[in-house]
Amino acid sequence: MNRVLLFFTFSAVCAGFWACQGDTPPVSTDSQGMTRETPSPTYTDVEPRQPRASAGNFENLIADFESNDRVIWQKPGMVISLLGDLEGKTVADIGAGSGYFTFRLVPRAKKVIGVDIDPRFINFMDSVKVRLPEQFRDRFESRLAKPDDPMLKPNEADAVIMVNTYGYIENRVKYLQTLSNGMSPGGVLLIIDFKKNSLPVGPDDEFKVALSQVERELKAGGFEISKTDNEALDYQYIVLAVKPKPSSQ
Numbered sequence: 402m403n404r405v406l407l408f409f410t411f412s413a414v415c416a417g418f419w420a421c422q423g424d425t426p427p428v429s430t431d432s433q434g435m436t437r438e439t440p441s442p443t444y445t446d447v448e449p450r451q452p453r454a455s456a457g458n459f460e461n462l463i464a465d466f467e468s469n470d471r472v473i474w475q476k477p478g479m480v481i482s483l484l485g486d487l488e489g490k491t492v493a494d495i496g497a498g499s500g501y502f503t504f505r506l507v508p509r510a511k512k513v514i515g516v517d518i519d520p521r522f523i524n525f526m527d528s529v530k531v532r533l534p535e536q537f538r539d540r541f542e543s544r545l546a547k548p549d550d551p552m553l554k555p556n557e558a559d560a561v562i563m564v565n566t567y568g569y570i571e572n573r574v575k576y577l578q579t580l581s582n583g584m585s586p587g588g589v590l591l592i593i594d595f596k597k598n599s600l601p602v603g604p605d606d607e608f609k610v611a612l613s614q615v616e617r618e619l620k621a622g623g624f625e626i627s628k629t630d631n632e633a634l635d636y637q638y639i640v641l642a643v644k645p646k647p648s649s650q
């Protein structure tokens with residue numbers, strides 16, 4: 402990987418981590434204090450009409466996931482707050498990529514598992530891990546998963562976050578059932594993905610999954626939907642679901 406780009410990307414990921422040490426959202430602005438006018442390249446800019454999130458030039462993907470302006474539209478502090486109090490809990494970030502959410506979650510949870518199917522992202526997250534303050538290092542674990550299995554142990558995760566990844570999963574209802582096995586009863590699943598209609602960020606519309614379809618698939622996969630929000634984020638919808646607890650009878 403290009404050394405200069407690697408340096409800036411490390412800095413961006415670590416800046417996200419440090420910003421999350423406090424409650425202030427990690428806002429990055431340009432030298433003018435303004436949002437950049439030109440959107441950063443997206444992974445579809447790199448590989449047009451390529452449905453696989455992990456396709457394309459790795460450096461560009463990392464730069465895209467960690468772009469300076471993302472914090473403005475992604476609102477990571479607000480997103481993470483939707484998972485509730487994470488103290489003492491294990492969180493899995495499915496499709497973790499560069500660890501944009503993983504490393505922001507580390508200071509808040511007992512353990513955070515950065516799950517991805519692409520070994521390059523696993524290696525990247527591992528290289529960020531060694532730069533975490535020592536007291537946080539053991540809270541992070543990377544996990545190489547399979548396309549049809551997040552490789553969680555039974556009941557392992559109390560909370561799962563999946564950002565900009567849902568549309569890349571095939572046989573999603575079956576996947577959700579497998580994921581559910583790796584979640585504790587009452588555990589929450591937060592799915593955030595791009596809305597349809599040509600947006601300045603994200604994949605082409607044909608690779609996006611409509612909010613209504615996500616809801617249907619979650620129900621078919623055995624989850625209960627506790628919240629949907631199409632407004633809080635400019636480019637993405639939010640779905641919060643729960644793995645039901647077994648009935649007491």
Ligand SMILES: C[S@@+](CC[C@H](N)C(=O)[O-])C[C@H]1O[C@@H](n2cnc3c(N)ncnc32)[C@H](O)[C@@H]1O
Nearest residue numbers: 454455466496497498501518519548564566569
């Ligand atoms: C668009 S990136 C999103 C990365 C990160 N969640 C973020 O918001 O910055 C999608 C990620 O999902 C991963 N991915 C794709 N299919 C997956 C699957 N079936 N299971 C786990 N990860 C997957 C890709 O390797 C990639 O890192």
